Amino acid sequence: MPLFASLSRRVPFPRIAAFFPAGCIASGIVLVTTGLLLAGPAALAAPNAHRSSTKTPAGPATIQVGATNYTDARAWFGRLGYRAQKTENTRALVLKGPSDGTLRFEVDSREASLHGLRTFLSEPAILSGSSIFVPTPDIERFLTPMVRPSQFKAPPLRTIVIDAGHGGNDTGARNQTVKFNEKDGSLDVARQLKKLLGQDRWQVLMTRDDDSFVELAERAEFAKRKKADLFVSIHFNAVAKNPGDVRGTETYVLTPQFMRSTSSAKITPDDRKAQPGNKYDAWSAVLGYHMHRELLTGLKTEDRGLKRARFAVLRLADCPAVLVEAAYLTNDTEAKLIATPAYRARIAKALYAAIVAYDATRVAAGR
Ligand SMILES: [Zn+2]
Structure with missing residues (x-):
């Protein structure tokens, strides 16, 4: 543990990103997508600004490609007790943790699996030599908090704010077949969650407790x-294209500074801005992990991923924050479920279980 004691205070990524103008990002992406170039002559001839490799006895190897710093995933997680497993796929890295949790990365893919949960990296994993490298900010600010929360200073938990999405004139998504509005479903789940949490252990508040419109900034x-x-x-979620085919649960936490959001195709200058919520990246990741896990367990639904976005409420929240899209209102099958109080009770129970799990993790990390 002392090995990582200073992890939460390290800010390697911003330092690196500050060195490179936007042009480097584009050329960096070329190096990534061509993969083999990393180990080939072109990469060796590239200026150090695009690629450099360091390896010291103190830590896993790192590589810089354009504006992104990558870390040898096997070496990093090896220090946390994860061991590489034999796999048929030479482009995949499967690491088994001390308590059976498994991590999986695949070359050229942003998709990763973390203890059975689907998640997405800010940039695809890359191959260098025979090792698979994963973006360092993902490792330090997103993956490690989830697998080793005890290495990050535990925050307090006294007051919980539940935010029922939309309200008033803002109905949110609407299913025409079932005739059900997102604002009504979110409010009911929020009220049920508040009841489950009670007031003995924590102070529990809601941003709205009726059908009123509340600005996003005001919620935060x-x-x-x-x-x-x-x-x-x-x-509750909505999709315009093929709504009948899209179902499942998505969980969102704030995108860390200098990283692109899950749905974003490339990094942009806006990604460089620090948001107030970025102070809580590590514990937002822990919260997102428990939320996503409990929702999938409780609803037995499709895993659409633990994702990252700069939604206003996540950007502006001055504490660990999460936004859950429990199910798709645009999918008639899921909308019919959402319209039943019993299904909404299952969602509330899952959110409750996640908060209890988050609290237990927080307490254990503070010891
Ligand atoms: Zn919504």
């Missing part, structure tokens, strides 16, 4: 005024 501001330690925003 309310949490700040109340000195919230946790912010949980409840939504």
Whole structure:
């Protein structure tokens, strides 16, 4: 553990990113997508600004490609007790953890598996020599907090703010077949969750407890005024294309500074801005992990991924925050479920279980 004691104070990525103008990012992506170039003559001839490799006895090897720093995933997680497993696929790295949790990365893919949960890296994993490298910010700010939360200073948990998405004139998504509005489903789940949490252990507040419109910034501001330690925003999902085919649960946490969001095709200048919520990246990741896990367990639904986005409430929240898209209102099968109080109760129970698990993790990390 002392090995990583200073992890939460390290900020390697911003330092690296600050060195490179936007042009380097584009050429970096070429190196990544061509893969083999990394080990080939072209890469060796490239200036150090695009690629450099270091290996010291103190830590795993790192590589810079354009503006992104990558770390040898096997070496990094090896220090956390994860051991590489034999796999038929030479382009995949499967690491088994001390408590049976498995991590999986694949060359040229942003998709990764973390203890059975589907998640997405900020950039695809890359192959260098025979090792698979994963973006360092993902490792340090997203993956490691989830697998070793005890290495990050545990935050308090006294006040929880539940945010029922939409309200008033803003109906959110609407299913025409079932005639059900997102704003009504989110409010009901929020109320059920509040009831489950009670008031004995924590102070539990809601950004709205009726059918009123509340600005996004005001929701985060309310949490700040109340000195919230946790912010949980409840939504239902919508998709325009092939709505009958898209179903399942998505869980969102704030995209860390200098990283692109899951749905973003490439990094942009806006990605360089620090958001207030970025102070809590590590514990937002822990919260997202428990939320996503409990929702999938409780709803037995399709895993659409633990994702990252800069939604206003996540950007502005001054505490660990998560936004859950529990199911798709645009999918008639799921909408019919969402319209039943019993299914909404299952969602609330899953969110409750996640908060309890987050709290237990927090307490264990503080010891
Ligand atoms: Zn919504």
